Amino acid sequence: MSLNSLFFVFLFLPAGWILQRVTPEKAKNAVLLLLSAAFITWGSPRDMLLILCSALFNFFTALELTALQRGERNKHARLVFISGVTVNLLLLFFYKYTGFALSVFGAGRSLTLPLAPVGISFYTFSAVSFLTDVYRGDTPAPKNFIDAALYLTFFPKFISGPIVKYADFEKELRGRVCSAALTEAGVTRFTVGLAKKLVLADSLAVSFNAISALPTAELTVVHAWLGLFAYAFMLYFDFSGYSDMAVGLGNACGFHIDENFDRPYTSVGIADFWRRWHITLGRWFRDYVYIPLGGSRQGKAKTVRNLAVVWLLTGLWHGAAWTFVAWGAYHLALLLLEKFVFAGLKKKLPKAVNVALTFLLVILGWTPFFSPSLSYTGRYLLRLVGVGGAGLVNGGAVYLLRGGAVWLALAAVGSTPLPKALGDRLKDKKAFIPLKVVLLLSLLALSLAAMISGTYQSFLYAQF
Amino acid sequence: MDIITVDIAAAEAAQKEQKAALTAKEAAEKKAEEEAQTEPVVTVDLRPAKVRAKAAPRAAVMGASAVLCTALLFGALSLSLPKKEFSETENRVLAGAPQFSVSAFLKGDFQSGFETWFADHFVGRDTFSALHHLVQSVAGSREAGGVYLGEEDRLFLIPTTPEEENVTALADAINAFASAYPEQKYLFAVAPNAVWTQRKYLPPYAEAPDQQAQLAAFAKRLKNVKTVDLCKALSAHSDEYIYYRTDHHWTSLGAKYAFEAIAAQLETGPLVKKYETHTLSETFEGTLAAKSGSHKTRDTIDIYLPETDIAYYVNYADGGEAESSMYRRAFLDTRDQYAVFFGGNHALVRIRTTADTGRKLLVFKDSYANAAMQFLYPYFEEIVMVDPRYYYDSLIPVMNQYGITDVLYLYNADTFFNDTSLADVLLEAAETPEPAPGSGTEGSVG
Known part of the structure; x- marks a missing residue:
């Protein structure tokens, strides 16, 4: 089940919210866990069984760690910790990377692998955070299985994050205030996120899909750039919309879920971009990979090595293919250049130039990200500069441009601080509340229209 | 090392800043929460109106x-x-x-x-779907659900790009069939779609395949099969009402122009001069309206009755009694009014007539052919329509026992080039060696 399905928004959400609302304080975590289990089971009972086993394993591993350490680390605890993390990573590796690993060694093409459980990448990272935070003593081990399992499976964040740190989540498991203000903010946030995904991102997807369906020989320069911009904004509004939904749902249940995006397309550099794009993933890699490897404190060579490990893994985490490795390597190269070569130059440039350059470099980086193969990436990059394609522009490109221009313009404005500034300015006006209600209901109606339209079909060929 | 230490210092400063920002944010949130808590923490208030009126303002939620x-x-x-x-x-x-x-x-x-x-x-499913299409078209989109929203409220099905392999398979199968049954005459008549014939009504810059070139290239690959240029026949009348505006089919008028070109190639002799036309419906809203969610206009269904003494009756292989009309008016009360012709598609339909021409026609077809039969029947003793998409039997008995003299391929280009059933049906009949009449042993093909 996804957060943007009809079933979720119009049945699961209102029913679930009321249920947790009327539940007494003491039983709230249990009810939220039941809701999360129902959420996962509805999508796939097999996944639920797997997650249940894994959650039990992690819970008992955490108890074992606490029992072994009694306040100080020791060899035995270290062994338990490493094997616990390894089991989690192996599960991820088995479902997500077996096919890729086999193909690297030139085997296994005919092998049918089991379908990866939905959300396994995010789940595994949560599990690693859970074991690590307990092992490091950042937080006490969970009192009961309900708390541990709720952290691992909390339905708003289960499928696509944000990746909340266990140490942060644990505090709110013990006690939180589900205030009216937080509920209001949460539901508002959810509705806006829903519309970002269904209305804006999915409309941009129409342009991008039309372009990616064309053979690269038929792409003009305008096609290539239109496709690139459409993809860049589609990805941002898709993912940040989904994160908004997750954060909003968390708020509506009294939790503070970490932000995942902070207007990344207005970043002033690549490092800055990564502080604002998929923030919780970057933080996870910093806290659980980069810093444990020594971070930047052990000399230039080791810093470069540590960064390389992080970016290779970041690339692979996004998908088991060479294209994602290339994308990770590209960002690594940009970060190293920014840090060690162009730091001085960057300081001298005006902010607007830095923002524009960063945006350009980032969106160029999406090319391998959306490519089915590296050779496609190469051809696509050539089309951007007009090499080998169908010229500068043709009728087809103009047609697509006319269809996508309005959505692109909306997306561009939506990526800047303007919408928030406008909202803040209106906040004190008398008409703000009725205006907000009308706006939210309109966004809900538009999202509903998009969801319905997605299921619309007519049996044309049966009658042809 | 300098760089690194600077880096660490900067990172630490940044972290501190972030922390400061976070705590400030948290403080603001806490404040908001505390403020909110002075109000009762109830979001959906189910208490009676009087009680609620006394409670604090609920603007916050x-x-x-x-x-x-x-x-x-x-x-x-x-x-x-x-x-x-x-x-x-x-x-x-x-x-x-x-x-x-x-x-x-x-x-x-x-x-x-x-x-x-x-x-x-x-x-409100239909309303919300319509809302979605409205939003998309206001934002500049000129297509919805695989349909171009053309000029003058015309809708055009966007054709599927044919697979080259499939096209080759079709040409090979048609040739194999023609050489396996050399006694018969073959005519290939595939009509372009509205998206080609009436392309001047497409949205600006919308792309459409050059079906004329596709069909001409295909015709070149055929051996012992004559072709008729329906692109030419139809584009001469491209401003007339030859395709429905809300449906992917041609009108009876479109079928009539195609028929005239086909008849010339079939050498049917003098044609019926006059037709009696009837309007069966003025409320037809076809599949393209359904697919696109654009419901701006309605179509008219006309039929043409040739002024001739020749009578006919229709047999459906999938059951039912013989009927004396190819029009099945009950379908005018359904959504898909085009099914008024024969009630839609069937595996095999036999039209037997009182014409004394000594010719029997086998038609491989899609639904375009259904509207063309009203023009074709007076020139054949029998017409056998086979729709390979629903036909699972062998064609061998049809070819050997029905006395077929002519074979016609009558399709629209989009369905034809993407068809995956015709080749199988043809090849089965062409490749299976025919038993020699009267003996159980295998005989030579042909």
Whole structure:
């Protein structure tokens, strides 16, 4: 089940919210866990069984760690910790990377692998955070299985994050205030996120899909750039919309879920971009990979090595293919250049130039990200500069441009601080509340229209 | 090392800054929460109006209440309102409620069935779909659901790009069939779609395949099969009402122009000079309207009755009694009024006539042919229509026992080039060695 399905928004959400609302304080975590289990089971009972086993394993591993350490680390605890993390990573590796690993060694093409459980990448990272935070003593081990399992499976964040740190989540498991203000903010946030995904991102997807369906020989320069911009904004509004939904749902249940995006397309550099794009993933890699490897404190060579490990893994985490490795390597190269070569130059440039350059470099980086193969990436990059394609522009490109221009313009404005500034300015006006209600209901109606339209079909060929 | 230490210092400073920002944010949030807590922490207030009026202003939760109540209301209504079985706008049977069983649940079939059912019967489904198309077209989109929204409210099905392999298979099969049965005469008559013939009404810059070139290239690959240039025949009348505006079929008028070109190639002799025309419907809203959600106009269905003494009756291989008319008016009361011709597509239809021409025609066809039969029947003793998409028998008895003299391929280009059934049906009949009449041993082909 996804957060943007009809079933979720119009049945699961209102029913679930009321249920947790009327539940007494003491039983709230249990009810939220039941809701999360129902959420996962509805999508796939097999996944639920797997997650249940894994959650039990992690819970008992955490108890074992606490029992072994009694306040100080020791060899035995270290062994338990490493094997616990390894089991989690192996599960991820088995479902997500077996096919890729086999193909690297030139085997296994005919092998049918089991379908990866939905959300396994995010789940595994949560599990690693859970074991690590307990092992490091950042937080006490969970009192009961309900708390541990709720952290691992909390339905708003289960499928696509944000990746909340266990140490942060644990505090709110013990006690939180589900205030009216937080509920209001949460539901508002959810509705806006829903519309970002269904209305804006999915409309941009129409342009991008039309372009990616064309053979690269038929792409003009305008096609290539239109496709690139459409993809860049589609990805941002898709993912940040989904994160908004997750954060909003968390708020509506009294939790503070970490932000995942902070207007990344207005970043002033690549490092800055990564502080604002998929923030919780970057933080996870910093806290659980980069810093444990020594971070930047052990000399230039080791810093470069540590960064390389992080970016290779970041690339692979996004998908088991060479294209994602290339994308990770590209960002690594940009970060190293920014840090060690162009730091001085960057300081001298005006902010607007830095923002524009960063945006350009980032969106160029999406090319391998959306490519089915590296050779496609190469051809696509050539089309951007007009090499080998169908010229500068043709009728087809103009047609697509006319269809996508309005959505692109909306997306561009939506990526800047303007919408928030406008909202803040209106906040004190008398008409703000009725205006907000009308706006939210309109966004809900538009999202509903998009969801319905997605299921619309007519049996044309049966009658042809 | 300098760089590194600077780097660390900067990172630490940044972290501190972030922390400071966070604590400031947290403080602000806490303050907001505390403020809110002076109000009762109730979001959906179910108390009687009088009590509520006394309570504090509920402005703080207006947005959340509005969204949650609306979602609850729409969800509950969609579950509880009576269900339609058939969608007129989508021209299809809507999903039925899924049957619960443990195995269906474990496989996920129950859940997906439930979600489909919920979506199919969602309250205001057609209205919301129309809203989506309205928003998209206001934003500049000129296509919806695989349909171009053309000029003058004309709708055009966007053709599927044919696979080269499939096209080759079709040409090979047609040639193999013609050489396996060399006694018969063959005519290839595939009509261009509106998207080519009436391309001047497409949205600006919309792309359409050059079906004339596709068909000409295909014709070159055929051996012992004559072709008729329907692109030429139809484009001479491209401003006339030769395709429906809301449906992917041609009109009877379009079929008539095609027929005239076909008849010339079939050498049917003098044609019927006059037709009696009748308008059967002025309310036809075709599949393209359903697919695109654009309901701006309606079509007219006319039929042409040749002024001739020749009578005919129609037999359907899939059962039913012989009928004395190819028009089945009951279908005018359904969404798909084009099915007034023969009641839609059938595996095999036989039209037997009182014409004394000594010729029998086998037609391989899609639904375009259905509207052309009203013109063709007076020139043949029998017409056998085979729709390979529904025909699972062998063609050998048809070719050997029906006395077929002419074979016609009558399709529209989009269906034809993407067809995956015709080649199989043809090859089965062409490759299976024919038993020699009267003996059980294998004889030579032909």
